[in-house]
Every structure is written in C-alpha cells, then in structure tokens.
Amino acid sequence: MAQFISDRRDIDFLLHEMLDAESLSKKHDDFAEFNKKTIDLIVSEARNLAVKEILPTQKEGDEQGCKLENGKVTTPESFKRLYEIFNEGEWLAMTENPEWGGQGMPRTVASAAMEYFNGANYPFMMYPGLTHGAGKLVDEFGTDEQKRIFLKNMYSGKWAGTMLLTEPGAGSDVGALTTTAKKNDDGTYSITGEKIFISGGEHDLTENIIHPVLARIEGAPEGTKGISLFLVPKFRVNEDGSLGEFNDxxxxxxxxxxxxxxxxTCSLALGSNGNCIGTLLGEENKGMKAMFVMMNEARLLVGYQGFACATASYQYAVNYAKQRVQGKNLMDMMNPDAKAVTIINHPDVRRQLLKMKVFVEGMRSILYYVNYCADMAVIGETEEERAKYQGLVEVLTPIAKGYVTDRAFEVCSQGMQVYGGYGFIEEYPMAQLLRDCRITLIYEGTNGIQAMDLLGRKLGMNKGKPVMDLFGEMQKTLAAAKxxxxxxxYTEKIEKAINKLGEVALHMGQTAMSAKVLSAFANAHPFQDATGDVVLAxxxxxxxxxxxxKLAKAKKKDQPFYDGLLKSLQFFVECQLPITMGNLIAIKNTSSAAIEIDEASFAG
Amino acid sequence: MAQFISDRRDIDFLLHEMLDAESLSKKHDDFAEFNKKTIDLIVSEARNLAVKEILPTQKEGDEQGCKLENGKVTTPESFKRLYEIFNEGEWLAMTENPEWGGQGMPRTVASAAMEYFNGANYPFMMYPGLTHGAGKLVDEFGTDEQKRIFLKNMYSGKWAGTMLLTEPGAGSDVGALTTTAKKNDDGTYSITGEKIFISGGEHDLTENIIHPVLARIEGAPEGTKGISLFLVPKFRVNEDGSLGEFNDxxxxxxxxxxxxxxxxTCSLALGSNGNCIGTLLGEENKGMKAMFVMMNEARLLVGYQGFACATASYQYAVNYAKQRVQGKNLMDMMNPDAKAVTIINHPDVRRQLLKMKVFVEGMRSILYYVNYCADMAVIGETEEERAKYQGLVEVLTPIAKGYVTDRAFEVCSQGMQVYGGYGFIEEYPMAQLLRDCRITLIYEGTNGIQAMDLLGRKLGMNKGKPVMDLFGEMQKTLAAAKxxxxxxxYTEKIEKAINKLGEVALHMGQTAMSAKVLSAFANAHPFQDATGDVVLAxxxxxxxxxxxxKLAKAKKKDQPFYDGLLKSLQFFVECQLPITMGNLIAIKNTSSAAIEIDEASFAG
Structure with missing residues (x-):
C-alpha cells in the first residue's frame, strides 16, 4: 500500500539535484561522513520509521487525546512504545553535537526526516521536538554542570523538555510576564508563577521533564529587559544523576x-507550595536574548509542522482523486453511454491538485533552503560567507513560518475539498490534517507577528544587507533561467515580480520609518504574503x-516528474503571479483605512 | 451582556436604507402587512429568540453531538425544548403560504431572522431548515392528498423533513444513483436502496420524519433522465392522519x-426488509427537475449558514480585541513607562478586523439582495420584471453559495487568528464556528460545482440576459456613486473592475464554447472568485x-457607523481590488497547465 506522508522523488530532487546536500560533506570535516549514500540511507530510514511506526499512531492519538487526572497527564496508549522506538533510532538530536549524544547531521539532510516524521504524526513529534529545543538551550547557555546533569538525558530522550513562556496576561507580549525568581543562599532560585499553553508540560512518556522557564528575578527591571531564563526540572536531580524530590x-x-x-497543552503552577527550585540558565536578565537565539529554529520547526500537514493532505488528495470514480468526463457530458471517470479527470479537481502541488513543492523548497542556509551559516568558509547565510536565515524565517503556514492551511483546506463530503468525516485523514495545521498559524509568534518581524526588523537588519543578499540569490537563478x-x-514575468517586490520593499521600509508607520504595519501581513509568493516563484x-x-535526456519514467515541475512553474506564473502582482500594487497603496477607522465603527 | 451573533445596526441599514424592504408591502397585497413597524418587530423577535433560546444550546450541541443506538438517534438534550419553542413561534415556514401554515413573509425580511437563527446555532437550525425545504417540495409538487396529509404537519414542525439524494457511489453525480422504486398495484411504490450523508435523516425531535427520496423506477432510463422523486415517511400515515406502521x-x-x-448525518437503508413504501411526488422521471426548482433556495440557505458563522466570528473577534490587553502601542514601543493596550490598537489586528468587517458587510448585502430579487421574482409587476429578477437569482446563486462560503471560511479563520492561542481552544467560540463553517463549502454542491454552474449554465442562460441585467444593476449604482x-x-476603480469582469466573462463564455473548454473550466473557480469580488465591491x-x-446630517451616534461603511469601501478598493484585478488577468490567461499535466506528474 502506498504511504501518504510525502513525496520521496521530490525530496531526492531537492537534496541531490537542487541543493546538492552531498557538497556539504566536502565543505566541512564535521559533515564528512554525510555523502550521498549515507544521505539516502538516512532518508530511507526516516521514511521507514515514519510509515511503519509513527503514522499508525496518528489517528489513535487524535481520538484518544490526552487526559489529566490528579495532576498526571496520560498520553495516547501507543505513544509510550513509539517514543522508545524513536529514541532507539537516535533521531531526537540528529543535527546536534555528537559529544552530547547528537548525530551531527547537516540540517539540510535532517529536513527530509523532519518532513516525514511530522507528516506522520506531528502532535507526537512535538514531544521529542520540544525536548530537542530545550536541550539546545542547555547546550548553548548551560554551565558544564547543567550540561552534565541534563543534556545527555535530554538528547537521548530519556528526559523530556518544554518551554515555559506564556502566562495568562503575557502571550505575544512576553515582557508582561509575572513569574518571579528569588535567589537562595546556595545560588539556586525559588520560582513562583503560573504558566499556560505549555505544550508537553506534563505527560507520562518520561520519568522527568526539564522546563526552561522565563521569569523575573526580584527587583529586576520591568519588560523584556528584566527577564531571566531558568532550568526547572519536574523532579530535582541529585549529584549522581538520580531523581530527587518532586519540584512543585x-x-x-x-x-x-x-x-x-x-x-x-498544560497549565502549570510553579512553586504553589513554595517548593520549586530552578537554576539560572545563562546570565541574569538575559533570558530574552537566549530565547531569540532559539527562535529562528523553533519558528522553522513550526513551518515544517504546517507544511507536513499540507504535503500529507496533497498526497492523500492525489491518491483519492486517482481512485474515486464520479461523474462523466466534461467532454462526454452529452453522451448517454459515457462511463463515469476518476475525479482527477475533472478540470476543477485537476486545478485544485495542481495548485496544491505547486505550493507544496514551493514550500518544501523554501524550508529545505533555509536549513541549507543554516548549515552554511555554520560551515561557510569565511566569516563573510557565514554571516551572509545567517542573514538569509534571518530574513527568510518569517517566510518559512508565517507565509508557509498560511499557505499550508489553504492547501489542507483544498485537500479536504477534493475529498468532497468524505473530507469532513473524521474517519478520513483530511479533517485531522486541517485541524492540526491550524495552530501553526498561531503559536511560536502569530503570523501577524512574523509579518511585523519581517517588516520591522528583518528588512532593515544590517542596513538591509540580508535582503540585498536574498535578491542577489534570486538574480543568480534568473541568470541561469535566461x-x-x-x-x-516565465523567467521574464518572475523577473518583473522580483523587481516589483524590490520596489515595494524599499517603499515599505521607508514608510515604516515615516509618519505613516502605523499604515505600513497595517500592511505588514500582505507584504509577508507577497514576499513569500515571490520567494516561492x-x-x-x-x-x-x-x-x-534534465528532461531532454531523462528516462521515460522520470519524464512526468520533470515535466510536472515545468507545469508547476507554468501554473504559478499564469494563475498565481498576477494575483501576487495585484497584492504588491495593493501594498504600495499602503491603505490607512485600518488605522483611521474609528474603533466605534467596529460593531461588537 | 452583549450578544455575539450579528449586527443589528447593519441589518437595519440593509432592510431600510439600502433595500427598502417596506416598499415590498406597497407593491403587492400578499406583503401588505409587512410595513416598517412589523419588520422591526420581526427582527427584534428573531433576535430575542436567537439570543435567549438558541445561542445557549450551541456549545452544548457541539459537545454532546448525536448518538446512535439500536437505530435510534439522540440529539443534544437541550434541543427538544428548543425545537418546541422554535415551532411555537411559527418560524419554520416564515416565507411560505399561510394556507398551509406559513407566515407569508417577504424573503428580504426573513433574511434577518435566518441570519440570527443560523448564527446562534446553525447545526440546530438544519432540522427546521430541512423540514422547510422538504415541505416546500410537497407544496410545489404534491397532490392535494399529499399536501393534506403531510404539509401542515411539516410547516408546523410537528413532523420533520429531510432530503435523500446522495448514495455511496453517487455524490456530485446524482445521476449515478441506484435506489429503485417498484410500482405496486395500489399506485404506491416499494423503495429499495441505501442513502448516505443524510442530514437529520434520523433523530428524536419529532414523532415522524418525511423523506423526499430520489430513486429510479424499474425500467427507467439511466442517468438523471430516469430519476423520480418519492415521498417516504419514517412511519406510514393513516387516512385520518394518525401514525401507522414503521416504514422500513x-x-x-x-x-x-x-x-x-x-x-x-445518517446512512439510511430503505426497504432492507422489503417493506418501505413511498408515493410519487410530481411526475415520473422528473425528479431532477423538481430538485432544480429547490436548488437555488437550498444553496442560498447554505450561503446563509456559512455567512452566519462568519458574522458571529467577526462579532466575537471585535469584542475580544476591544477587551484583551496585550502589548504596547506601536508608537510607544521605546517608552518603558507605556502601558499595555487593547489589541484593537495594534495595526495588524485592526487590519484583520476591518477585513472581516468588509467581507461580512459585503456577504450580508449579497445574500439579502438575492432574497430581495427572489421576492421581486414573485411580486414584480410585469412578467418581464419577474423574469429579470428570477434571472438575477439564478446568476447570483453560485456567488451566494460558492463565493460567500469560501469567503466565510476565511473570515472564520481570521477571527480565530484575532483570538491568538485562545482561538484554538474549544472553550472559546472560534473553533466551533470554523469547524461548522467548513462543510458549507462542500455540501449542496461543492464550491467547484457552483463555479461550473456559473460558467457552464448561468453565464449563457437566456442568451446572457441575466448576466447583462446584473451588469445593468451595477451601472445604476455607478451612476449614483458618480x-x-x-x-x-473608488467609483472609478470599481467601474474599471466591473468593465474588466465584463471583458473576462465574455472571454470565458467564448472559451467554454471553444476547443479550450477544459481550460476554461479549470479556471471556473477563480472566475467565481473574481465575479464574487466584483459583486461584493x-x-x-x-x-x-x-x-x-447620510453622514453629513447624521446624529453623532450614527456617524461611526456611516463613516465605517466608507472605510470598508476604502479598504476593499485599496487592499483587495488590486488582487481581484490580478485574478482577472490570471483568468484571462486561461492557463491550460492543469489540463495538460500528465496524471503521472501528480505524486501519490
């Protein structure tokens, strides 16, 4: 039976034909062992694990959900064994330092595994994913002691990790948080506060859970400047690594x-019995800085989560449309003897599938490319090269999170539409993919916040160098395409769009520095949309x-794939790009209507 | 406490300032009693019922859902009493013939009640809504005997009604159905078959359920030409109106x-024990014709369902954004003493709310206008006038269903986004509105089928007269606006868009008659989008x-409302219309990519 997570052919195209992932192994010793053969093995292993072990738990996980009883959270039954299997494969920290139990894999290569795993059951993947993220905080900011006690157990998956930011009154505005930390004589801190929306904040998969916690040390400044980061385990850890008492x-x-x-998704009370102890992670009052270091990666992960739903939805939709027989061919409508055909033959269904295909291919390319840039930001030969790629990561992160998840949700909705009435029935996979996907537009910074990041920070970062570098990379492709x-x-139209985006970006950057700043930010989200469209183009x-x-000399069996990529381009340029150009015109209008409208004009 | 279903001020604007609903009372005796005072009373009563009785059952209904045990379906507990209250108010057949228990209300006026009721709990409203639709079939096509036995009990709500079309192999393609009818000696028919996706097919709200059933009489032609309509009660009805035996x-x-x-949503087996009897409704083999008569109204109802979710979502979002305090004002970002503000002050939130406002106002206008046209199609003075308005109903129905529900779902998603993380939590109303809304894009003909209807039937209907009439009505508004x-x-830009739509409609009509017909239909859905946008503009x-x-002489308290309508226009013209123009350019491209792509190019 076919598996409906992702498209191996397209993944191989990205890794080998487009990004040349193997070249990374020649560029830096750390990646030396990741030659093509190894890469292919990794992708096959990831695919196997995803199809055979993770995917079968997806629906059960959705149906059983999590239960809370007496402060204990129970996860779906199948998750315990799956979590073990996942960790036996050492996938949790695949891109991290081997010294602490990571696999030292290029992120470009890990992209494929992330896609398969998240497409198979992304709510499950959040447990190891968050553990990885928390571990990375320890890796980057922890003392040797903190690493020794916590890190190996986190990267191995023995202990889980989370991230405690949000409070009832502090969501998008992290600086408003009220959780406090009081320094004890032994250098530890007593933590008191309430956190909400904590993914994996409590569960039964591991014996311990390590919580990085944002809190304010007593007497520290208000706002983000007074926020520190602490490491707070669910159970305290003794010197010898054994578990100590419950940490409140x-x-x-x-x-x-x-x-x-x-x-x-948990509400957690810290220190409600006065007995919650944490240790400082990094420096006092530098908690937000630490968070920012992690943010690009966390946001990129959310992009993958949304995208994984979309690619799975596309795979299911194609398969369904090739099997489901319904209605005559449009050309045979008047022929009483004509037989019903598979719905992929109907023009509107074909349009929907092609639209999904185009966006899935484009989103996959964006995400893998950002990961490729992240690799190059580490292994680039010169400081300048590394800085350039880091800049590309920065400027593309709001696209990889904000734009990609916006589009991913549209793709999931389109996939449901291809299924017709069956799409709405929970027995079929489309409803869950749509429902799961929806949160990716919200968490880790809403897509509106991503758009503000793009306009307010990334556009003008380093005097605009990252943005200029992005346009420079686009020019290279244009030159090759010419x-x-x-x-x-198509090249001509895309060049026009790129030039128009440049013009609009300049205009938006200037407007954001002018008296019309509010109008500029009221157009930030459409600007993110348009930028994403052009990057995708x-x-x-x-x-x-x-x-x-490749098409000219391709084997017969490869021809539909390559020809399909040309059709994707054709569709985007003919059907989507004029809409993007319209949006760019609209953004240039920089409407002030949303700013000037009286609050009382909104009924409510 | 505020109610969050709809916007009374805007409803009043539509009824009295825009469509002059009272004028209908002067145009025809049937509507004579519906003067302004009566209209206002009806709207107030509907609003009261919606807020006080229907809305409190919405969440409970979602949580309890329906249960099936031993062939019996249990609806949510609160529904029994609510169904009684609803019927006591005689709302079920408010626009129908008083002779059979209707209220004879203009559909324009009923629009407001439909909006309130569906916004308060549309899954509940489906029970009376379907009963109304089934009753109307009896009203239009039934014999005196069928009307006497069934109709009054349906319009009063004593018995419920449904509609049995879909079968496992016959969804969008109704003509493929296999349910059979065998004529008995007494003139009745024995029905055998399986139907699926039957909304309200079985429930515990009424003592009897009357099913109009599409089936094929033995020996009838294949396809839609051989389909007849039957009336099949759950319990047979004796001569004296009392209930007889179970009808299998x-x-x-x-x-x-x-x-x-x-x-x-039920699967129903008809005659699995050989004991299901129906009577013919209308003529043999004319079942599809009867369905088509009902289709416009059913599709318009679905437009209301989707729209009602959207308007409720907008109301909640505005209220939330006016209350939720989070983050500093953008202008005060650098001021450490600045206090957090309500999120309606943030440019991106304002943009989202204004976008929702614009589409909600536009969708409301479209739906009420179509109902106004439906009234005029009945009471118009001349045959020509009635035909003109009937033509407008025909051409606008795919917009009112397909375009409106597409946009409504986007509005619901936007509303969830305004709530941030809370939007994804089922404790708050946004998730249910989004989930409920989603089916409106699918049932009663998917939105792709609506688009095919627009392009393939409505555009060329009566040699294009309805479309020309539509453009004629638009010209009247342009003349007034000038x-x-x-x-x-704004007028200038909208005139351009209308002209461009005319050009593209002509092109699409011609292309649909040419060798490029398949490419034309691959662009039918974008064409529906663009047509909807221009109609909304x-x-x-x-x-x-x-x-x-009105603004010049408006009282102070009315100024924000009128000024808000100007801001809506400004926003749409500046932010959306350029995108619509881009879409019109894309449609003119009439891409063949979706048609020409090899099926093998779709991975799956």
Whole structure:
C-alpha cells in the first residue's frame, strides 16, 4: 500500500539535484561522513520509521487525546512504545553535537526526516521536538554542570523538555510576564508563577521533564529587559544523576483544543507550595536574548509542522482523486453511454491538485533552503560567507513560518475539498490534517507577528544587507533561467515580480520609518504574503531550470516528474503571479483605512 | 451582556436604507402587512429568540453531538425544548403560504431572522431548515392528498423533513444513483436502496420524519433522465392522519464529523426488509427537475449558514480585541513607562478586523439582495420584471453559495487568528464556528460545482440576459456613486473592475464554447472568485453611496457607523481590488497547465 506522508522523488530532487546536500560533506570535516549514500540511507530510514511506526499512531492519538487526572497527564496508549522506538533510532538530536549524544547531521539532510516524521504524526513529534529545543538551550547557555546533569538525558530522550513562556496576561507580549525568581543562599532560585499553553508540560512518556522557564528575578527591571531564563526540572536531580524530590511543578489543567489532541497543552503552577527550585540558565536578565537565539529554529520547526500537514493532505488528495470514480468526463457530458471517470479527470479537481502541488513543492523548497542556509551559516568558509547565510536565515524565517503556514492551511483546506463530503468525516485523514495545521498559524509568534518581524526588523537588519543578499540569490537563478529558451516567458514575468517586490520593499521600509508607520504595519501581513509568493516563484523557477535541462535526456519514467515541475512553474506564473502582482500594487497603496477607522465603527 | 451573533445596526441599514424592504408591502397585497413597524418587530423577535433560546444550546450541541443506538438517534438534550419553542413561534415556514401554515413573509425580511437563527446555532437550525425545504417540495409538487396529509404537519414542525439524494457511489453525480422504486398495484411504490450523508435523516425531535427520496423506477432510463422523486415517511400515515406502521427506513450509521456535531448525518437503508413504501411526488422521471426548482433556495440557505458563522466570528473577534490587553502601542514601543493596550490598537489586528468587517458587510448585502430579487421574482409587476429578477437569482446563486462560503471560511479563520492561542481552544467560540463553517463549502454542491454552474449554465442562460441585467444593476449604482465627489477615486476603480469582469466573462463564455473548454473550466473557480469580488465591491459602493449622503446630517451616534461603511469601501478598493484585478488577468490567461499535466506528474 502506498504511504501518504510525502513525496520521496521530490525530496531526492531537492537534496541531490537542487541543493546538492552531498557538497556539504566536502565543505566541512564535521559533515564528512554525510555523502550521498549515507544521505539516502538516512532518508530511507526516516521514511521507514515514519510509515511503519509513527503514522499508525496518528489517528489513535487524535481520538484518544490526552487526559489529566490528579495532576498526571496520560498520553495516547501507543505513544509510550513509539517514543522508545524513536529514541532507539537516535533521531531526537540528529543535527546536534555528537559529544552530547547528537548525530551531527547537516540540517539540510535532517529536513527530509523532519518532513516525514511530522507528516506522520506531528502532535507526537512535538514531544521529542520540544525536548530537542530545550536541550539546545542547555547546550548553548548551560554551565558544564547543567550540561552534565541534563543534556545527555535530554538528547537521548530519556528526559523530556518544554518551554515555559506564556502566562495568562503575557502571550505575544512576553515582557508582561509575572513569574518571579528569588535567589537562595546556595545560588539556586525559588520560582513562583503560573504558566499556560505549555505544550508537553506534563505527560507520562518520561520519568522527568526539564522546563526552561522565563521569569523575573526580584527587583529586576520591568519588560523584556528584566527577564531571566531558568532550568526547572519536574523532579530535582541529585549529584549522581538520580531523581530527587518532586519540584512543585503542578499541572493544573489541560486544554481541549481543535487539533493536536495528542499533545498535552498544560497549565502549570510553579512553586504553589513554595517548593520549586530552578537554576539560572545563562546570565541574569538575559533570558530574552537566549530565547531569540532559539527562535529562528523553533519558528522553522513550526513551518515544517504546517507544511507536513499540507504535503500529507496533497498526497492523500492525489491518491483519492486517482481512485474515486464520479461523474462523466466534461467532454462526454452529452453522451448517454459515457462511463463515469476518476475525479482527477475533472478540470476543477485537476486545478485544485495542481495548485496544491505547486505550493507544496514551493514550500518544501523554501524550508529545505533555509536549513541549507543554516548549515552554511555554520560551515561557510569565511566569516563573510557565514554571516551572509545567517542573514538569509534571518530574513527568510518569517517566510518559512508565517507565509508557509498560511499557505499550508489553504492547501489542507483544498485537500479536504477534493475529498468532497468524505473530507469532513473524521474517519478520513483530511479533517485531522486541517485541524492540526491550524495552530501553526498561531503559536511560536502569530503570523501577524512574523509579518511585523519581517517588516520591522528583518528588512532593515544590517542596513538591509540580508535582503540585498536574498535578491542577489534570486538574480543568480534568473541568470541561469535566461539561458533556457523555453522558460523565457516565465523567467521574464518572475523577473518583473522580483523587481516589483524590490520596489515595494524599499517603499515599505521607508514608510515604516515615516509618519505613516502605523499604515505600513497595517500592511505588514500582505507584504509577508507577497514576499513569500515571490520567494516561492523563485524556488519554482530554480526547480524548473534544473528540470528543463534534465528532461531532454531523462528516462521515460522520470519524464512526468520533470515535466510536472515545468507545469508547476507554468501554473504559478499564469494563475498565481498576477494575483501576487495585484497584492504588491495593493501594498504600495499602503491603505490607512485600518488605522483611521474609528474603533466605534467596529460593531461588537 | 452583549450578544455575539450579528449586527443589528447593519441589518437595519440593509432592510431600510439600502433595500427598502417596506416598499415590498406597497407593491403587492400578499406583503401588505409587512410595513416598517412589523419588520422591526420581526427582527427584534428573531433576535430575542436567537439570543435567549438558541445561542445557549450551541456549545452544548457541539459537545454532546448525536448518538446512535439500536437505530435510534439522540440529539443534544437541550434541543427538544428548543425545537418546541422554535415551532411555537411559527418560524419554520416564515416565507411560505399561510394556507398551509406559513407566515407569508417577504424573503428580504426573513433574511434577518435566518441570519440570527443560523448564527446562534446553525447545526440546530438544519432540522427546521430541512423540514422547510422538504415541505416546500410537497407544496410545489404534491397532490392535494399529499399536501393534506403531510404539509401542515411539516410547516408546523410537528413532523420533520429531510432530503435523500446522495448514495455511496453517487455524490456530485446524482445521476449515478441506484435506489429503485417498484410500482405496486395500489399506485404506491416499494423503495429499495441505501442513502448516505443524510442530514437529520434520523433523530428524536419529532414523532415522524418525511423523506423526499430520489430513486429510479424499474425500467427507467439511466442517468438523471430516469430519476423520480418519492415521498417516504419514517412511519406510514393513516387516512385520518394518525401514525401507522414503521416504514422500513433504518438508520444504519451516523458520521463522526469535524463540525456540525449536533446535526445527525445518517446512512439510511430503505426497504432492507422489503417493506418501505413511498408515493410519487410530481411526475415520473422528473425528479431532477423538481430538485432544480429547490436548488437555488437550498444553496442560498447554505450561503446563509456559512455567512452566519462568519458574522458571529467577526462579532466575537471585535469584542475580544476591544477587551484583551496585550502589548504596547506601536508608537510607544521605546517608552518603558507605556502601558499595555487593547489589541484593537495594534495595526495588524485592526487590519484583520476591518477585513472581516468588509467581507461580512459585503456577504450580508449579497445574500439579502438575492432574497430581495427572489421576492421581486414573485411580486414584480410585469412578467418581464419577474423574469429579470428570477434571472438575477439564478446568476447570483453560485456567488451566494460558492463565493460567500469560501469567503466565510476565511473570515472564520481570521477571527480565530484575532483570538491568538485562545482561538484554538474549544472553550472559546472560534473553533466551533470554523469547524461548522467548513462543510458549507462542500455540501449542496461543492464550491467547484457552483463555479461550473456559473460558467457552464448561468453565464449563457437566456442568451446572457441575466448576466447583462446584473451588469445593468451595477451601472445604476455607478451612476449614483458618480454624483458623489468624495467617492470618485473608488467609483472609478470599481467601474474599471466591473468593465474588466465584463471583458473576462465574455472571454470565458467564448472559451467554454471553444476547443479550450477544459481550460476554461479549470479556471471556473477563480472566475467565481473574481465575479464574487466584483459583486461584493458593487455592494460596498452601493452602501457607501447611501452612507456618504447620510453622514453629513447624521446624529453623532450614527456617524461611526456611516463613516465605517466608507472605510470598508476604502479598504476593499485599496487592499483587495488590486488582487481581484490580478485574478482577472490570471483568468484571462486561461492557463491550460492543469489540463495538460500528465496524471503521472501528480505524486501519490
């Protein structure tokens, strides 16, 4: 039976034909062992694990969800064994330092595993994913002692990790948090406060859970400047690594959510019995700085989560449309003897599938490319090269999170539509994918906040160098595409769009510094949309440039794939790009209507 | 406490300032009693019922859902009493013939009640809604005997009604159905078959359920030409109106759906014990014709369902954004003493709310206008006038269903986004509204089928007269708007969009008749989108024309409302219309990519 998580052919195209992931192994000793053969093995192993072990738990996880009883959270039954299997494979810290139990894998390569795992059951994947993120905080900011006690047990998956930011009055505005830390004589801190929306804040998968906690040391400044980061375990850890007493981290509730039922979303009371002890992670009052270091990676992960739902939805939709027989071919409507055909033959269904295909391919390219840039930001030969790629990561992060999840949700909705009435029935996979996907537009900074990040921080960062570098990379693809005659009509239109985006970006950057700043920010989200569209168009052109060259000499079995990439480009340029150009015109209008409208004009 | 279903001020604007609903009472004796005072009373009563009785059952209905045990379906506990109250108010057949228990109300006026009721709990409203639709079939096509036995009991709500079309192999393609009818000696028919996705197919709200059933008489032609309509009660009805024996209509399953949990979606086995008797409704083999007569109204109802979710979502979002304090004002970001503000002050939130406002106002206008046209199609003075309005109903129905529900779902998603993390929690109303809304894009003909209807049937209907009439109505608004200096920038742009739509409609009509027919239909859905946008722009201009005139002499308390209508127009023209224009350009491209792509290019 076919597996419906992702498209191995397209993953291979990205890794080998587009990004040349193997080249990383030649560029830096750390990646030396990741040659093509190893990469292919990793992808196959990840795919196997995803299909055979993770995917079968997806629906059960959704149906059983999590339960809270007497402060204990129970996860779906199948998760315990799956969590063990996942950790036996040492996948949790695949890109991290081998010294602490990581696999030292290039992030470019890990992209494929992330796609398969998240597509198979992303609510499950949040447990190891959050553990990885928490571990990375210890890795980056922990003392040797903190690493020794916590890190190996986290990267191995023996203990889980989370991230405690949000409070009832402090969501998007982290600086408003009220959790306090009081320094004790032994250098530890007593923590008191209430946190909400904590993914995996309490569960039964591991014997201990390590919580990085944002809190304010008594007397510290208000706002983000007075926030410090602490490491707070659920059970204290003795010198010898054994578990000590309960650390007064109490789960007071779990949320009943529209999706990701299998991941517990917890309210946690810290120190409600005066007995919660944490150690400082990093420096006092530098907690936000530490968070920012982690943010790009966390946001990129959310992009993967949303995208994974979309790619799975696309796979299911294609398969369904190839099997489901319904209605005559449009050309045979008047022929009483005509037989019903598979719905992939109906023009509107084909349009929907092609639209899904185009966006899935584009989103996959964006995400893998950002991970490729993250690799190059570490292994680049010169300081300048590394800085350039780090800049590309920065400027593309709001696209990889904000734009990608916006589009991913649209793809999931389109996939449901292809299923017709069956799409709405929970027996089929489309409803869960849509429901699960929806939170990715919200958490880790809403997509509106991503758009503000793009306009307010990333556009002008380092005097605009990252943005200029991005345009520089696009120009390279344009130059290559111009060599290919058959792409000329598309290349020309994409060049126009890139130039228009440059013009609008300049305008938006200037407007954001002018008296019309509020109007600029009221147009930040559409600007993120348009930027994402143009970046996606660039990716599609890049892909088509390779496909056009390969098509001529391709084996017969490969021809539909390469030809399909050309069709993707054609569809985007003919059907989507004019809409993007319209949006760019709209953004240039920089409407002040939303700013000037009287609050009383909104009925409520 | 405020009620969050709809916006009374805007409803009053539509009924009295824009459509002049009272004028209907002067145009036809049947509507004579529906003067302004009566209209206002009806709206107030509907609002009261919705707020006080229906809304409190919405969440409970979602949580309890429906249960099937031994062939019996249990609806949420609160529904029994609510169903009684609803029927005591005689709302079920408010627009129908008083002779059979209807209220004879203009549909324009009923629009407001439909909006309130569906916004308060549309899964509940499906029970009376379907009963109304089934009753109307009896009303239109039934014999005197059928009307006497069934109709009064249906319009009073004593018995419920449904509609049995879909079968496992016959969804969008109704003509493929296999349910059979065998004529008995007494003129009745023995029915045998299996139907699925039957909303309200079985429940515990009424002592009897009357099923109009599409089936094929033995020996009838294949396809839609051989389909007849039958009336099949759950319990047979004796001559004196008392209930007879069980009619072998067995509920074999109910669906577990993503939304509308409170409405049972049933699989029904007809005559599995050889004991299901129906009577012919209308003529043999004319079942599809009867269905088509009902289709416009059913599709318009679905438009209301989706819209009602959207307007409720907008109301909640506005209220939340006015209360929720989070983050500093953008202008005070650097001021450490600045206090957090309500999120309606943040530019991106304001943009989201204004976008929701614009689409909600536009959708409301479209739906009420179609109902106004439906009234005029009945009471118009001349045959020509009635035909004109009937044509407008025909051409606008795919917009009112397909376009409106597409946009409504986007509005619901936007509303969830305004709530941030709370939007995803089922404790708050946004998740249910989003989930419930989603099915409206699918049932009663998917939105892709609506788009095919627009392009393939409505565009060329009566040699294009309805479409020309639509453009004629738009021209009237343009002429009025041109009189108002302050609207000139907007009027000019909307005129351009209307002209462009005319050009594209002509192109699409021609292409659909050419060898490129498949490419035309692959662009049918974008064409429906663009047509809807332009119709909505027309509505906003119409509204703004009135608002601009009234604003000068408006009382202070009315100023924000009228000014808000001008801001809606400004936002749409500046932010959305350029995108619509881009879409029109894309449609003119009439991409063949989706048609030409090899099926093998779709991975799966």
């Amino acid at each position: 981290v109490i789960c007071t509730g779990i949320e009943h959510k529209m999706g990701i039922h299998a991941n517990s 060599e290919i005659e058959e792409l000329s009509a 660039w990716m599609l052109l890049w892909r088509a440039t390779i496909a056009a060259q | 209509v067995i509920c074999t399953g109910i669906e577990h759906k993503m939304g509308i949990h409170a409405n049972s 009189e108002i200096e302050e609207l000139s920038a 027309w509505m906003l201009l119409w509204r703004a024309t009135i608002a601009a005139q």
